[in-house]
Structure formats: C-alpha cells, structure tokens
Amino acid sequence: AEARNMESLEKQLICPICLEMFTKPVVILPCQHNLCRKCANDVFQASNPLWQSRGSSAVPSGGRFRCPSCRHEVVLDRHGVYGLQRNLLVENIIDIYKQESARPLHAKAEQHLMCEEHEDERINIYCLRCEAPTCSLCKVFGAHKDCEVAPLPAVYQRQKSELSDGIAMLVAGNDRIQAIITQMEEICHTIEENSRRQKQHLGLRFDSLYSILEERKKELLQSIAREQEAKVQLVRGLIRQYGDHLEASSKLVESAIQAMEEPQMAVYLQLLGVFLPCRITDMSKVSMSSRPEPGYENMDHFSINVDYVAEMLRTIEFQTGA
Numbered sequence: 143a144e145a146r147n148m149e150s151l152e153k154q155l156i157c158p159i160c161l162e163m164f165t166k167p168v169v170i171l172p173c174q175h176n177l178c179r180k181c182a183n184d185v186f187q188a189s190n191p192l193w194q195s196r197g198s199s200a201v202p203s204g205g206r207f208r209c210p211s212c213r214h215e216v217v218l219d220r221h222g223v224y225g226l227q228r229n230l231l232v233e234n235i236i237d238i239y240k241q242e243s244a245r246p247l248h249a250k251a252e253q254h255l256m257c258e259e260h261e262d263e264r265i266n267i268y269c270l271r272c273e274a275p276t277c278s279l280c281k282v283f284g285a286h287k288d289c290e291v292a293p294l295p296a297v298y299q300r301q302k303s304e305l306s307d308g309i310a311m312l313v314a315g316n317d318r319i320q321a322i323i324t325q326m327e328e329i330c331h332t333i334e335e336n337s338r339r340q341k342q343h344l345g346l347r348f349d350s351l352y353s354i355l356e357e358r359k360k361e362l363l364q365s366i367a368r369e370q371e372a373k374v375q376l377v378r379g380l381i382r383q384y385g386d387h388l389e390a391s392s393k394l395v396e397s398a399i400q401a402m403e404e405p406q407m408a409v410y411l412q413l414l415g416v417f418l419p420c421r422i423t424d425m426s427k428v429s430m431s432s433r434p435e436p437g438y439e440n441m442d443h444f445s446i447n448v449d450y451v452a453e454m455l456r457t458i459e460f461q462t463g464a
Contacts (some may be wrong), residue, residue: 155236157181158210159313160306168233169226173214176232181310182223185210188314208320210313259284268297351455366444373438380432 155163159181167179177185190205206217219225257263257277265275271289280286404410 151235151239155232155239159185159309161302161309162306163239164232164236166233166236168229168236169223170229170232171209171214171216171226173209173212173216175209175211175214176229177210179223179226181306182226184310185313185317186218186223188310189317208313208317210309213320266294267291268294270297362444362446366441369441369444373434377434377438380434383432 152163157164157176157178159177162178164176165178165180168176169179169182170176171182186205186207189207205222206215208215255265255275257265257280260277260279263277263279265277267278267281268275269281269286269289269291272286275294276284276286276291281289281291401410
C-alpha cells in the first residue's frame with residue numbers, strides 16, 4: 143500500500159515536458175500547472191525564437207507560449223520564465239518524496255524486474271538490435287548472445303532525453319500551429335468585416351441609382367401631366383363654346399316653333415320680325431373649324447426606350463484593381 147501511495151505521489155510530481163520528476167526550481171503558471179524552469183524556458187524559447195536571452199545587453203521584450211497541460215496561453219513579461227513564481231510547496235514535497243524513496247522498501251520495489259528466462263537474474267542491460275531489456279545471462283548464453291547491448295540506465299536516460307526533446311518539439315510545433323490557426327481566424331474575421339463594409343457600400347450605390355430613376359420618373363410623369371392638362375383645358379373650352387351656341391340655337395328653335403303656331407297673321411308677322419330669317423341662317427351657319435386636329439388626343443410621343451439603359455445596368459461589375 144505504501145508503495146502504491148508513493149507511486150501515485152510520483153505521478154503527481156512528473157513534469158509534462160521532460161517526463162521526469164520536477165527539478166528545482168519549479169515554476170507555477172497562471173493556470174496553476176507546474177513545470178521545471180528549464181522545461182518552461184525550452185518551450186518558451188521554441189515558441190519565441192526571436193526573444194532575446196536574459197543575458198543580452200538589450201532590453202528583452204515579453205513573449206508567450208501555451209501550457210502543455212491545458213493549452214492555456216501564458217503571457218510573460220520582459221523577464222521571460224524568470225518572472226514566473228516558484229512553487230516552493232512542490233519543491234518541498236519533492237524533497238520529502240526523495241527522502242522517502244531512499245528507504246529499503248523502494249529499493250526492493252526496484253528489484254522485482256527479473257528475467258523470465260533466468261529467474262534469478264535481474265534485468266540490467268538493453269539489447270540494441272532487438273530493442274528489448276534483458277539480463278546478462280541472455281547476452282552470454284541466451285537469445286541475445288550475438289546482439290549488441292548497452293547498460294540499461296544509459297539507454298534509459300538517452301531514450302528519455304530523446305523523448306523529452308521530442309515532446310518539447312511537439313509542444314513548440316503545436317504552439318506554432320495554434321498561432322497559425324489564430325492568425326487564420328483573424329483573417330476570417332477581417333474578411334467578414336470587409337465583406338460587410340463592401341455590401342453596405344454597394345447597397346448605398348444602388349440606392350443612389352434607385353433615387354436617380356425615381357427622380358427621372360417623377361420628371362417625365364410631370365411632363366405628361368402638363369401636356370394632358372393643357373390639351374384637356376383646350377378641348378373643354380371648345381366644349382363650353384359649342385355648348386353655349388347649342389343652347390342659344392335650341393332656344394331660337396323653340397321660339398320659332400311657337401311663332402309658327404300663331405293663327406293670326408298680323409301677330410305672326412309681328413313675331414316674325416323677332417325671328418328674321420337672316421338670324422336663323424346665321425345661327426345655322428356656326429363655324430365647325432374650331433376643333434382639335436385629328437390625332438390631337440394622341441400621347442404616344444411620350445414613350446421612351448429604356449432597353450439600352452437596362453442593358454447597361456446588366457453590365458454593372460466591380461472595378462478591377464480598385
């Protein structure tokens with residue numbers, strides 16, 4: 143149980159970059175995750191290749207990188223990772239853990255990895271050709287006697303170092319990819335904003351065309367209305383003139399008919415003086431020349447041809463090189 147507890151504690155003290163137990167000093171990120179200062183500096187340098195080192199004579203500018211545990215963006219000032227706060231609590235826990243790990247219980251736990259072929263032999267070497275850990279007897283008498291081998295701790299340290307470097311490269315690569323994604327998201331936002339502005343500008347230009355068409359339509363309608371009014375007034379004036387003449391002629395006819403019905407000759411001749419034949423003749427010879435000319439009512443001269451304008455509107459395109 144104690145071994146399991148120590149193993150569980152060790153997992154909590156592993157750096158996500160080097161996969162080793164945290165080495166002093168341990169820095170705490172704003173997201174509350176921990177890194178070895180060296181690992182934090184490696185990730186920071188990989189994400190900010192142009193950042194000037196701490197020993198440079200020039201004043202270095204700040205930079206940023208992403209936490210390898212949660213991808214939270216860490217923004218640093220001009221001091222770089224040296225401006226991050228140390229996690230003294232974790233460092234103290236590591237010291238206590240190392241002291242407890244030195245106890246015999248831990249040593250016995252390390253000795254349980256024994257060779258399957260030679261049960262009394264501890265696995266202590268690594269076969270480079272087969273890429274498998276083995277024991278000394280397997281190298282001398284067993285399956286790996288013709289293979290090249292190396293001490294297990296040396297291979298362990300080398301491969302762990304290579305893996306740590308690979309993780310750092312992947313983390314740095316992920317940060318660069320994230321930066322590219324962020325940049326492309328900003329490009330998308332800019333495209334949307336520019337499109338919205340151009341749509342608004344295009345709408346205003348077409349609204350201007352609509353206004354011109356409406357204004358011109360109003361002017362042309364007014365021209366038709368003015369000629370309509372003038373022609374109708376002229377014709378209605380002639381109607382009134384002929385109506386007055388018709389009314390006077392009708393009254394004269396009525397009076398003449400009444401005179402024709404008079405039986406007494408003296409009275410008839412007296413009335414006839416009122417309706418002299420010359421007056422009747424003049425009334426019957428009314429002039430019919432004051433009439434509109436044929437086709438006077440025609441308004442076809444107000445027709446317009448907008449085919450060429452419509453064709454021109456259909457050819458509206460965006461300006462190239464604008």
